[in-house]
Amino acid sequence: MMVSKSLLTIRNQEAIWDPIELPGANLACANLEGRELSDANLEGANLRDADLYWVILFRANLSDADLSNALLCGADLKEANLRGAKLTGANLGLSNLGGSTPLQGADLRGADLTGAVLNGAEYDERTQFPEGFRPDASGMILVQSGL
Numbered sequence: 001m002m003v004s005k006s007l008l009t010i011r012n013q014e015a016i017w018d019p020i021e022l023p024g025a026n027l028a029c030a031n032l033e034g035r036e037l038s039d040a041n042l043e044g045a046n047l048r049d050a051d052l053y054w055v056i057l058f059r060a061n062l063s064d065a066d067l068s069n070a071l072l073c074g075a076d077l078k079e080a081n082l083r084g085a086k087l088t089g090a091n092l093g094l095s096n097l098g099g100s101t102p103l104q105g106a107d108l109r110g111a112d113l114t115g116a117v118l119n120g121a122e123y124d125e126r127t128q129f130p131e132g133f134r135p136d137a138s139g140m141i142l143v144q145s146g147l
Contacts, residue, residue, distance in 0.1 A: 067086060087108045
């Protein structure tokens with residue numbers, strides 16, 4: 001079964017050869033600390049309360065994923081697709097979201113962005129930020145939503 005094989009691949013990191021395909025998967029509360037998940041397809045996945053501490057999600061597709069209250073400290077999210085992702089209450093401290101990481105339509109209300117690298121990350125008028133956060137002061141780039 002595709003899902004079982006993919007979950008096994010996440011657990012046994014040495015077995016990873018192909019990008020992980022888990023769109024829409026329920027990974028709530030999963031402990032994926034330090035895992036290599038570059039290029040993974042987690043579109044629409046439920047990652048609520050997941051432990052993603054220092055996980056590598058370079059170029060991963062997390063569009064429309066629910067990452068509410070997830071621990072993402074130190075995560076490499078560079079060039080990850082976070083369009084429409086729900087990151088409410090997530091801890092993104094020291095995470096790397098720089099480069100051209102798309103955050104259009106993402107919900108970051110209540111997220112901890114302390115020390116996060118955001119220079120060059122893209123947002124639009126639909127992106128919601130923590131109260132008092134200024135994306136321009138963090139080097140983020142405002143882009144047209146294309147709606």
